[in-house]
Amino acid sequence: MSVVPAGALPAGVLTAEEAAPPRPAALGPRARLLPSLGAVYRAQLSRARVARIPLLFVATFQSVGIMILMRGVVDGGGEARAVVAGSSVLVVAFVALNLLAQYFGQLRASGGLDHYATLPVPPAAVVLGAAGAYASFTVPGTVVTAVAGCALFGLPLAHLWILAAVIPLAGAALAGLGAALGLLAPRPELATLLGQLGMSAALLLGVLPPERMPEAVRLVRDLLPSTYGVEAFARTFAPHPDWAHVLGDLAVCGVVGVISLAVATWAYRRAAVR
Numbered sequence: 001m002s003v004v005p006a007g008a009l010p011a012g013v014l015t016a017e018e019a020a021p022p023r024p025a026a027l028g029p030r031a032r033l034l035p036s037l038g039a040v041y042r043a044q045l046s047r048a049r050v051a052r053i054p055l056l057f058v059a060t061f062q063s064v065g066i067m068i069l070m071r072g073v074v075d076g077g078g079e080a081r082a083v084v085a086g087s088s089v090l091v092v093a094f095v096a097l098n099l100l101a102q103y104f105g106q107l108r109a110s111g112g113l114d115h116y117a118t119l120p121v122p123p124a125a126v127v128l129g130a131a132g133a134y135a136s137f138t139v140p141g142t143v144v145t146a147v148a149g150c151a152l153f154g155l156p157l158a159h160l161w162i163l164a165a166v167i168p169l170a171g172a173a174l175a176g177l178g179a180a181l182g183l184l185a186p187r188p189e190l191a192t193l194l195g196q197l198g199m200s201a202a203l204l205l206g207v208l209p210p211e212r213m214p215e216a217v218r219l220v221r222d223l224l225p226s227t228y229g230v231e232a233f234a235r236t237f238a239p240h241p242d243w244a245h246v247l248g249d250l251a252v253c254g255v256v257g258v259i260s261l262a263v264a265t266w267a268y269r270r271a272a273v274r
Contacts, residue, residue, distance in 0.1 A: 036121035040129025045136060059094035060141035063087040066207055067149050076153060078234075079209040084149030085234035086207035088163070089170055089226050091141040093202035096175040098195040100134045104182030105191025108271050117272045127179055127264045134178075135171030142167055146233075159236035162246070169253040170229030174202075176260025177225060183267035206230045225260065228253040 070083045107113055116126050142163060150157050178195060185191035205213075205221040213221065221227050232249035235241050 033122050033125055036125035037129050037132075040121060040125050041132050044130050044133035055099060056091075056095060056137050056141050059091045059138075060144055062094070063090045063141070063145045064148050066090070066203075067145070067152055070207070071152050074153070074209070079211065080153040080155060081234040081237040082209040082230070083207055084146065084153055084155060084237070085230045087149055088142050088146040088233060089166070089206055089230045090199075090203055091145055092135070092138045092167060092171050092229075093174050093199050093206070093226055095138045095141075096131070096135045096171045097178040097181075097202065098199040100131065100175050100178035101182040101185075101195030101198070102188070102192050103130070103134070104179050105185050105188040105195075106182075108183060108185075108191075109188040113268070113272045123268045123272070124261075124265045127176075127261060127268050131172065131175035131179055131261065131264070135168065135175050138171060139167055155237045159241065162233060162236045165250055166229045166233050166253075169250055169257055170226050172257030173225035173229070173253055173260050174198075176257060176262075176264045179264035180260065180267045183264065183271045202226050225253065225256045228256070 064087070067083060067087045074080050074083055143160070146160055146163060147157065149155065150160075177198065181194040181198065182191040185194060201220075201224055205217070205224055206226055210218055210221060228249040232246045232253065235246050235249070
């Protein structure tokens, strides 16, 4: 067999390599949820660490100040339990609901969602990573508030370990709500307003004892995601806690958290394609 140089072929005659159709470029593997979630979480945690720590002190001092004011009105019993539990969860609401609504509202207005849309990460990883990073900042403030409240009202410290379940479950519910508000608001100013209103609702409906509320206000209180975290924490201050009710409140808080994070993920997809 003789080999003919390509330059010697007549015009219009292609070699075997040139005649073959081009092969599509091989695509990289699709990013998995858990590694993507870990990467977004670490990035958000390092980025927000410097800017959010002063605000965390503000949230803690605010909750401790509210308990000091309520100490002159409430002596003890179930009302004291509600004040301490509500003030502790208020730290979570300040960071996970208020600040996260502002963050996603500004991210959407500044075009930052376009950056995340170009990354090979699932939308759920972006929402969960940011929500987890913001909720992580609430841990020290919530613990400090709970310990200070127990000292002010003479409540037992034996069951403060329940915060290990209350903080992530209430944080997930409130962070999902805050992310959804920030992503669905048409302007960042409206996202900030909605976040402030949500935190105010957590303050008024979570810190004040429910026994002193009108029936209509109690119904609105039951719609607030943080209410079930407050109820679960408050029940543990009883001499003999009803653990079945505690687990029930935590389960409701967890279900609400899953729903709110799913809505926030949908809102992220909706905002990212516009």
